[in-house]
Amino acid sequence: MSEQKKINIRNKRATFDYEILEEFVAGIVLVGTEIKSIRAGKASMVDSFCYFDKGELWIRGINIAEYAWGTCNNHVPRRDRKLLLTARELDKLRRASQDRGLTIVGLRLFLNDRGLAKVVVGLARGRKSYDKREYLKENDARREMDQAMKNFRR
DSSP states (O other), X not given: OOOOOOOEEEOHHHHXXXXXXXXXXXXXXXXXXXXXXXXXXXXXXXXXXXXXXXXXXXXXXXXXXXXXXXXXXXXXXXXXXXEEOOHHHHHHHHHHHHSTTEEEEEEEEEEOTTSOEEEEEEEEEXXXXXXXXXXXXXXXXXXXXXXXXXXXXX
């Protein structure tokens, strides 16, 4: 058997713009040639967010490029896609998203061991610009400490 390529598409902007409070792993409903494009790594999650419509959770902002070998049966690249969660998780997210200042953002798109596409969504609180500066300072300090420890061990 051939080794399967690991697909891990991240929304790097989300961890910078938001403070992630809780994460959930959800299935995603795909149509047509979307899974083939994801397996080829042709997807982007920049500015993806989730919303509720008629009791169902939908994600907007995922761009799955058209499949190169798809003909007239190709999919629409930027469409809203339904997420699959348990009723308990949906209820928890719905109640939390109604709180002021909390939103649901897409964090990561990956393929599990069985080859199914999964999306990690996070319950998040927006950061102010001064919070973002503090976050950058903490990351720089952590990186310098790690580098110093690596050099010290040598």
